[in-house]
Amino acid sequence: MKFTLKIWRQKNAKAKGRFETYQVEGISPDTSFLEMLDILNEKLVREGKEPVAFDHDCREGICGMCSLYVNGRAHGPDDDVTTCQLHCRKFHDGDTITIEPWRSAAFPVIKDLVVNRGAFDQILQAGGFINIGGIVPDANAIPISKVDADESMDAAACIGCGACVATCKNGSAMLFVAARVSSLAKLPQGRVEAARRAKAMVAKMDELGFGACSNTQACEAECPKGVSIAHIARLNREFLLAKVQD
Amino acid sequence: MFLLVFVALHLALNLAAVVSADLYRQACEFMDTNILVKIMVPVLALGFIVHILFSIFVEFKNWTGRPAEMRYAVPCKTKVSSWASKNMFVLGVIVVLFLVLHFTHFWMHMQLQSFLGKEGTDPYQLVVNTFSNPVICVLYIVWFAAIYFHISHGFWSAFQSIGLNNSKWLPRLQFLAKLYAICVFLGFTLIPVYFLCCKCCCCAGSC
Numbered sequence: 001m002k003f004t005l006k007i008w009r010q011k012n013a014k015a016k017g018r019f020e021t022y023q024v025e026g027i028s029p030d031t032s033f034l035e036m037l038d039i040l041n042e043k044l045v046r047e048g049k050e051p052v053a054f055d056h057d058c059r060e061g062i063c064g065m066c067s068l069y070v071n072g073r074a075h076g077p078d079d080d081v082t083t084c085q086l087h088c089r090k091f092h093d094g095d096t097i098t099i100e101p102w103r104s105a106a107f108p109v110i111k112d113l114v115v116n117r118g119a120f121d122q123i124l125q126a127g128g129f130i131n132i133g134g135i136v137p138d139a140n141a142i143p144i145s146k147v148d149a150d151e152s153m154d155a156a157a158c159i160g161c162g163a164c165v166a167t168c169k170n171g172s173a174m175l176f177v178a179a180r181v182s183s184l185a186k187l188p189q190g191r192v193e194a195a196r197r198a199k200a201m202v203a204k205m206d207e208l209g210f211g212a213c214s215n216t217q218a219c220e221a222e223c224p225k226g227v228s229i230a231h232i233a234r235l236n237r238e239f240l241l242a243k244v245q246d
Numbered sequence: 247m248f249l250l251v252f253v254a255l256h257l258a259l260n261l262a263a264v265v266s267a268d269l270y271r272q273a274c275e276f277m278d279t280n281i282l283v284k285i286m287v288p289v290l291a292l293g294f295i296v297h298i299l300f301s302i303f304v305e306f307k308n309w310t311g312r313p314a315e316m317r318y319a320v321p322c323k324t325k326v327s328s329w330a331s332k333n334m335f336v337l338g339v340i341v342v343l344f345l346v347l348h349f350t351h352f353w354m355h356m357q358l359q360s361f362l363g364k365e366g367t368d369p370y371q372l373v374v375n376t377f378s379n380p381v382i383c384v385l386y387i388v389w390f391a392a393i394y395f396h397i398s399h400g401f402w403s404a405f406q407s408i409g410l411n412n413s414k415w416l417p418r419l420q421f422l423a424k425l426y427a428i429c430v431f432l433g434f435t436l437i438p439v440y441f442l443c444c445k446c447c448c449c450a451g452s453c
């Protein structure tokens with residue numbers, strides 16, 4: 001396969017970026033999207049040019065590091081996959097593919113397609129943990145209903161990739177925060193601090209410059225792990241109840 | 247949610263005009279004298295003001311969430327979002343602009359007059375006169391269309407935002423939102439259409 005790639009290039013966080021166009025040829029349809037970028041980078045290195053910087057790690061959809069906005073969609077044209085799980089067969093031979101970094105006030109570009117998602121870490125540090133003192137009972141010894149365990153696991157599937165923020169027209173991090181709050185709120189261990197957690201994480205999210213949720217549902221459509229906006233409803237519930245209790 | 251109840255009540259009272267002139271006059275008289283209504287008017291006004299101010303605040307925050315210089319070169323291709331959900335603020339502005347027009351047509355001649363202790367215009371005659379103009383009728387129908395879109399998203403979105411939603415209720419609430427918005431649109435549209443047609447028929451009869 002042959003593609004024309006329009007890729008966002010930006011020297012560093014302060015530099016002004018621009019699109020540059022590259023050609024790649026002889027790509028197998030079964031090549032993964034990131035391998036295709038590897039092939040481009042090898043070519044650029046051979047030509048003595050700066051390779052394109054992009055985030056990746058596990059390349060199997062579990063770490064949440066890959067983060068490309070491909071032809072107008074976070075993680076590209078396939079549903080329920082991360083960019084590293086996207087394959088070239090999802091495109092047509094001769095296509096022009098536009099690759100952009102996540103765009104959000106809270107995720108500044110560091111270089112080319114790499115953005116700083118440290119804001120997510122800060123939100124987690126604000127309350128995305130369990131901190132119960134004393135003797136913690138063995139998790140397997142606490143009875144938890146299957147329904148609750150399943151719902152908690154569905155939310156815990158979030159890999160923190162940031163596609164929800166990248167897709168949302170408001171650059172809102174509600175789906176990410178909701179996934180964290182929801183996965184813990186559904187378990188007895190997490191319930192203890194549920195109120196404090198919801199308030200602290202929402203406050204941090206607001207402070208870091210993410211937009212608010214206007215329920216467009218774009219986030220759940222692009223979330224590679226299928227985290228549902230039902231978790232956002234739970235976050236709203238937890239947050240309001242916590243505020244009322246104050 | 248409070249505003250949604252108000253819309254339903256407003257519609258019910260207006261439909262009285264389609265049933266009979268006397269019923270409509272009675273409905274207006276009731277709204278003018280009932281103590282509970284008198285208490286609820288400032289609460290409603292406050293509800294609207296809070297709704298408008300809060301949406302301006304949130305919209306501004308959302309613009310800064312992805313500022314203009316950070317827009318994507320390729321516009322978002324995610325299909326699921328409804329058109330209304332992405333344009334709630336614009337729809338809200340349209341609704342408010344037409345609301346001003348609506349106030350000059352009715353509120354200024356009815357509620358304001360009674361508030362000032364003066365005799366207002368006969369409410370039924372006011373409706374007949376206003377909707378005898380086809381341009382005004384079309385403007386009102388455009389307004390109702392904007393309200394339709396605003397409510398078709400706003401209805402379920404309100405439940406979601408206060409946490410009264412889950413996977414099971416999401417499709418139900420979205421269905422109810424559409425149903426409610428359609429009823430509101432058709433119900434309100436019936437009024438100018440009825441009066442315009444009625445007037446035309448009278449003309450045709452007299453000519």
Ligand code: SF4
Nearest residue numbers: 158159161162164223
């Ligand atoms: S909620 Fe989904 S899209 Fe958002 S960070 Fe988690 S996995 Fe990524």
Ligand code: FES
Nearest residue numbers: 057059064066084
């Ligand atoms: S590289 Fe780990 S999820 Fe894509």
